[in-house]
Amino acid sequence: MPLTNKDRKIAERFSENQSQPQKREQVYYNSLAVLAVNNYCRWMEISTDITGSDSWNPIAQTLGNVADLCLGSLGKIECRPVRFDASVVEVPAEVWHDRIGYLAIQFDEGFTQAKFIGFLERIERENIPLNEWRSLDDFLDLIERLETVESYNYQVHLGNWLQGIFEGAWEGIETITRPYNLELGWNFRQRSRSSSVTSNSHTSEIERVKIVSLEPPGTEMALLLGVTPTTPSELDISVELYPTQAHSHLPQELQLMILDHSGKSVMQAEAGGSERLLFKFSGESGEQFSIKIAWREISVTETFVI
Known part of the structure; x- marks a missing residue:
């Protein structure tokens, strides 16, 4: 992965907080390693939270030797830097826990390139030769396993909605549009009023809404999901x-996608500054689909089972 001037300036800024030359060098190397892995993860569409990592905390930088990168709810990956002329990777004992794995990152002499040496899921000693690190594919396999488990654990079962059972984050439209809660766009408020007026004549339709946040920079939007039983085993969605x-519009580059059970996009639209996006489709009992909202390098995915 290339290292940019911006990456080097960030690492320099962190290192300047340290008074000891050896500590300044350590923080500089650690910060560059974390930035390299963060750039790689964004390229591979793996969600990260670099500002929420201990390695981004000036106090933690001073008190410890940490180079962690938070991968959202999946956990932390440790990004260990390697000098251009080193033959081993140093992994301090203080980071042998609370990590889903370890990546070794080697820099060239001018700090313009970051080479991924390899990955290990567990560490039991401080010095590990370069030839003992496993393929980067093992890291990607781990992420895929963790995302599969997370997706299963956080599936929303629409059959429960038909029984009046709703997950906490999915609220009634009338709740989410109360004046003291959120001031939503004009179209959504009109949609809410229309829904409340016609609800008596469409008692079989169930609608819930969830506020979705894309960070940074904290862009929020309302995701409305409606389900209507058409047969004992089929729903209109x-x-x-x-x-x-x-009176606002959706972000210009925002995309809304419907994914099938394998993660393949079957419906997709880009906001282009529009006031809303809408999809309608049908599904049968037992089928799984996901809703993915993507904006630039950031995305949120909600998984459902009919």
Whole structure:
């Protein structure tokens, strides 16, 4: 992975907080390693939270030798830097726990390139030769396993909705649009009023809404999901996405996708500054689908089982 001037300036800024030359060098190397892995993860569409990592905390930088990168709810990956002329990777004992794995990152002499030496899921000694590190594919396999487990654990079962059982994050439209809660876009408020007026004549339709946050920079929007039973084993499903600010539009580059059980996109649309996005489709009992909202390098995915 290339290292940019911006990456080097960030690492320099962190290192300047240290008074000892050896500590400044350590923080510089650690920060560059974390930035290299963060750039790689974004390229591979793996969600990260670099600002929420201990390695981004000036106090933790001073008190320890940490180079962790938080991968959201999947856990932390340790990004260990390697000098251009080194033959071993140093992994301090203080980072042998609370990690889902370890990546070794070697820099060239001018700090313009970061070479991924390899990956290990567990560490039991401080000095590990370069030839003992496993393929980077093992890291990607681990992420895939963890994402599969996370997706299973966080599936929303729409059959429960038909029984009046709802997950906490999915609320009634009338709740989410109360004045003291959120001021949603004009179209959403009109949609809410229309829904409340016609609800008596469409008692079989169930609608819930969830506020979705894309960070950074904290962009929020309302995801509305409606389900209507058409047969004992089939549902009509509507997916709508609205801005949360009054009279506003969805971000220009925002995309809304419907994914099948394998993660393949079967429906996709880009907001282009529109006031909302809407999909309608049908599904049968037992089928799985996901809703993915993507904006630039950031994405959120919700998984459902019919």
